[in-house]
Amino acid sequence: MKKIFKKIMIFIITFVMMTSTLMHHNVKMTSAILNIGTRKSVDVGVLLNNFYNPYNLLIKKKLEDIQKENENKINFTFFDGKANPAIESEIVNNMLKSNYDLLVLGVVDEDQPKLTEEFVYKAKQKNTPLIFLNLNPAISNTIKSYPKSIAINNDSVQAGILQGNMIVDAWNTDKKNIDKNGDNIMEYIMIKGQPSSFAATERTKNSISTINKAGIITKELEEVRANWNPDLAKSIVEQLYLKYSNKIEVIIANNDAMAMGAIQALQKYGYNMGDKTKSIPVFGIGGVPETQELIKKGFMAGTVSQNARDFADAIYSIGMNLALSKDPLEGTNYKFDKTGVIITIPFQEYISQYTK
Structure with a gap:
């Protein structure tokens, strides 16, 4: 009798354990299915200065394309900083x-140090990646x-060198x-971005030094600052x-x-309308x-090109990693520069009406 009772108890205990295991497994499966169905996309706030x-708007367009290609995975909301700190x-x-999952911030150059410090401090309190x-x-x-903040930069040194090579050509x-x-001296006007801008400084310096290294004598008529603004440049x-x-x-x-x-201003005086004999190369x-269209028409001399999709892809790949609490470079081919926190996206080439 004791043996029979013992067997019954073992059976009951085994049955209870198996049932419990199966129920736990089913709960986990149900939870996973529900999570798949209800997983929210990563919400990203993008501030463009x-x-x-037009380059900012091109980046905006490429990010919108990425969002369409990754439906229900990421959602970008864009804000215009109006160049106002x-x-x-x-x-x-x-x-x-x-409570965005990630913030992407293009800050106006002039107040970049102050604003960067402010934004990092506030984001740290909310544990929001930047x-x-x-x-x-x-x-x-x-x-x-x-640790949850990094930077993605254009390669302004390379941009200046390519621009210089384009002008030499x-x-x-x-x-x-x-x-x-006919005096064998290139007399030029330099239109720069904002005074404190690293990009403006490096593009200006490397453009002119590249021209001079090619043996061309230059004379600067004026160096002016138009703060990246087409209306001010005009x-x-x-x-x-x-x-x-x-x-x-x-x-x-320094930018398109x-x-x-500048071209709009020259056209006001009848220049840069397609006749090379009445044109000032810009x-x-x-x-x-x-600008590519202006070059095709013969109104503009040339521009240094960067694939805006490459820049947008970096924002997406690294941004998703940050938003999901992963290493920012996980699964990518990007590398930090010597600062340890900046990824630099290169320019590819220049487009000029003087190259065949």
Whole structure:
């Protein structure tokens, strides 16, 4: 009798354990299925320092394309900083209150150190990951203090060198038309971004040094700052044309937006309408579709091109890692530069009406 009772008890215990295991497994399976069905997309707030820069709008378009290609996986919401630090600060405060999974911040150059420090401090309190766009390496220590923040930059040194090479090609190809007074000196106007901008400094320095290294003598008529703004560049070039007139042989701009503004100013005086004999070569950086069209028409001399999709892909890949609490470079081919927190996206080539 005891043996029979013992067997019954063993059977009951075994049955209970198996049932419990199966129920636990089913609960886990049900939970996983529910999670798959209800998993929310990663919500990303993107602050661009202005919407008048065609390159910023191109990045916005490429991120929108990525969102469409990854439906229910990521959602970008875009904000225009209007090149105003106070507006940018207010936008970021509101984004943090809205509990985005990730913030992507393109901060106006002039107040970048102050704003970067402010945003890192506030994001750290909320444990919100950050990606800064085109951060000055001099302030990289600020984001080093927060492991969930990194920066993605354009390679401004390379951009300046490519722009310089493009201008050298133009000079050597069409010197007769460019060197208006035949003195063998390239007389130019440089249109820079904002005064404190790392990108503006490196693009300017490397563009001119590349031209000089090629044995071309240069003379700077004016160096002006148009803060990356096409309207400001247009206004400045209108005044400079009245001041220098035919002495201007080349206009070099730190980005395509300001180059487009310069062309609009020259066209006001009948220049850059397609006739090379009545044209002042204007060179930009960015390679946006608008400037490529101007080059095709013969209105603009050339631009340095970067694949905006490459830049947007870096934001997406690294951003997803940060939002999901992974190593930012996991599963990617990106590498940090010597700062340990900045990834640099290269430019590919230049597009010029002087190259065959």
